[in-house]
Amino acid sequence: MRLTCPYCGERDHQEFTYRGDASARRPSLDSQSIDEHNAYVFDRANPDGIHHELWNHTSGCRTHVVVARNTVTHEIISCDPVGPFAKVMK
Amino acid sequence: MVDQPEMLSPLHDLAMPRAASDTAGVELGERLCASLVQVQAWPNTVGRVEKALSTLKGEITIMPSGPGRWLIEDESEGLEDRLRKKIPSAVGAVTGLTHGRVVISISGRKSEWVLASGIAIDFSTDAFPVGETRLTHHHEIGLTVHRTGETSFDLYVFTSFSRAFWQWIERAGEEVGYSVT
């Protein structure tokens, strides 16, 4: 599998580190709900189809990207930079 | 003033000059940097850092190494101090890497071929033009590749991994014949 880093270009996925489900949303810090925190840590949709996931280009420019990947065909639909430098790259 | 101790090569006698046993497809060499510095801008100071870097004088090589980040080599000493004066911490972070990297150079008609045997990036001049820089890895160890010519590259290797890397590049070069300059 190859990912197209918005800074470095197309690279082997071994240059990247998987950083988890990009759709998981951390509950607000003042949330007292154990269920909300439990869901954030453990509950995943595991879709057959398009999945949004965070990858870090650890062996390259170290940018975090959100990859939209089809879990059935492994097609990479998009790789978008996130974080404070995302707009510097576009 | 205390004299600076002379920098010693971490490769020691590994990279002693020697002629190729047959026709050499590649020439290998080693170089210690007089100055090697990383500069990282803040997200809102990228333009200011670019401007500061454009005023640098001397034998300077500026290699983009990430968003708002550059690796800069100077053929004379003292670049870190000069950059600290131009780039205060409110504008960017200046990190001296002079002792943290060794430059291993490879040149010759088979350079692309030898590098491609262990480094998974496209080395063709279309994908990797002369003067550009690529950040990648070799067996999971980070590596910066700077293309200095059609058939020549400078590889910025972590000092502590340089002996292992040198041994690899010699083994990889055996296929096409190599000499050490």
Ligand SMILES: [Zn+2]
């Ligand atoms: Zn990258």
